[in-house]
Amino acid sequence: MKPSNENRFEHEFIEDFEDGACIFEEGDTGRDLYIIQSGAVQIKKNTPKGPIEMAVFQKGDFFGDMALLQSLPRYASAYAKGNTKLLILKPGGFLMKIRRDPTFAFEMLQQLSFRVKMSNDRLLEVLRRNQLPMEEVQGILNLLGGGERP
Numbered sequence: 001m002k003p004s005n006e007n008r009f010e011h012e013f014i015e016d017f018e019d020g021a022c023i024f025e026e027g028d029t030g031r032d033l034y035i036i037q038s039g040a041v042q043i044k045k046n047t048p049k050g051p052i053e054m055a056v057f058q059k060g061d062f063f064g065d066m067a068l069l070q071s072l073p074r075y076a077s078a079y080a081k082g083n084t085k086l087l088i089l090k091p092g093g094f095l096m097k098i099r100r101d102p103t104f105a106f107e108m109l110q111q112l113s114f115r116v117k118m119s120n121d122r123l124l125e126v127l128r129r130n131q132l133p134m135e136e137v138q139g140i141l142n143l144l145g146g147g148e149r150p
Contacts, residue, residue: 011093
């Protein structure tokens with residue numbers, strides 16, 4: 001990882017990462033939001049059976065939103081896939097970006113909504129394949145759709 005001289009504003013800068021470089025690790029307390037300018041990013045979650053790939057994001061995608069919006073430690077780790085250039089927004093820079101470009105917030109909401117739909121579709125497919133009783137499926141969906149929050 002090498003910082004770039006392309007600093008735009010105090011809370012917003014560009015950073016380059018080489019293939020395989022760790023951008024952040026699961027459990028880190030950083031709250032930066034990342035927008036992929038070039039390359040790709042692989043998101044991996046540790047499980048008792050080893051790490052599992054949760055997603056691969058491409059140019060134009062963002063990640064790091066969960067830590068930013070919820071002020072929680074990083075849920076998973078992020079790794080550069082190929083040489084990758086990221087726009088990094090500090091928490092204060094996120095609000096400034098929304099003020100400068102209100103369509104950014106709308107596009108972010110669209111992408112988050114799409115991610116929730118895809119997660120729901122994947123969950124329903126797993127539940128269907130495992131032929132769980134309908135009451136158990138409904139219980140799981142109730143927890144995800146509006147159960148108690150931490």
